[in-house]
Amino acid sequence: MIVVTGATGTLNGATVEHLLRRLPADRIGVSARDVAKAQHFAERGVRVRPGSYDDPVALRDSFAGADQVLLVSANDPAADVVGQHRTAIEAAAAAGARRILYTSQHGAVGSAYPPAAIHAATEEILAGSGVAWTSLRYGFFGSLDQLLGPWRQTGVIAKPADGPIPWTDRADLAEAAAVILAGDRAFDGPVTLSAPAATLDDFAEAASELTGRTVERVVVEDEQWVTEQIANGTPEFVARLTLTMFQAARSGYFAGHNPLLAELLGREPRSAAEQLAS
Ligand SMILES: NC(=O)c1ccc[n+]([C@@H]2O[C@H](COP(=O)([O-])OP(=O)(O)OC[C@H]3O[C@@H](n4cnc5c(N)ncnc54)[C@H](OP(=O)(O)O)[C@@H]3O)[C@@H](O)[C@H]2O)c1
DSSP, X not given: OEEEESTTSHHHHHHHHHHHHHSOGXXXXXXXXXXXXXXHHHTTXXXXXXXXXXXXXXXXXXXXXXXXXXXXXXXXXXXXHHHHHHHHHHHHHHTTOSEEEEEEETTOTTOSSGGGHHHHHHHHHHHTSSSEEEEEEEOBOSOHHHHHOSHHHHSEEEESOOOOBOBOOHHHHHHHHHHHHHSSOOOOEEEEEOOOOBOHHHHHHHHHHHXXXXXXXXXXXXXXXXXXXXXXXXXXXXXXXXXXXHHHHHTTTTOOOOTHHHHHHTSOOOOHHHHHHO
């Protein structure tokens, strides 16, 4: 059996959908904080049990009988997220899982992007768990509107100086995870899954082609950008954290290309331009 956490969310919910296309439902389990949110999976024959990273006993029960456990990275900025991941890893090991998989991030170890430290610490716990592990180091995903700002209204992408970022379609990542989970090939340790990196210049070009009007890329000085974000209601620590992403990108930290995602999908991952168009 494969048990998945975070299946009530977008990423691992899509992974379970892909698993259902590949495996009988009775070989799939979901561990959910709120089982009502996973009712649609239960109705299709998936085993749904309660499990929260704050409740080791329930977690262990939700992992019982699992050959593989896929752990989502938790996302509560106020919580001890690494401690939560440790609890989940220990529960999976205690439940007898043969392999633990975890949704990590591109370039997690030694990253120039400070939030990645959570993933580096979690990979260290996995490495010491005594269980085979796979860290799915995903490219960046999320809202392109948030990344690019109100370019549709303004015709301008006004952000700090950047560099290449492997902006990757979350649906492609979810599909690749299902291919790994359902397949025979063993992936040990960190595995980078990302689309070719794109810069904000590339996005401006794609936006221009998409709309037939010129969308301009304007570089805003770092401190001016932070001041503007705060004036627009963004908490300063969030603005400064986001700034570190642009700074890491401009240092070239996220550059480079890994062909594994295309290999697993059997096609090219959706490009930045395709993601913008969809
Ligand atoms: N690589 C990137 O660029 C990037 C970007 C954004 C996010 N992320 C990470 O990727 C993860 C998945 O993304 P997503 O889009 O699927 O996010 P999402 O839609 O917010 O889903 C998060 C999932 O994690 C579950 N969860 C959170 N904390 C938990 C805990 N303490 N115990 C058990 N389950 C917990 C949530 O359960 P509930 O339904 O009960 O809330 C939900 O199912 C995020 O949590 C975040 O860590 C990475």
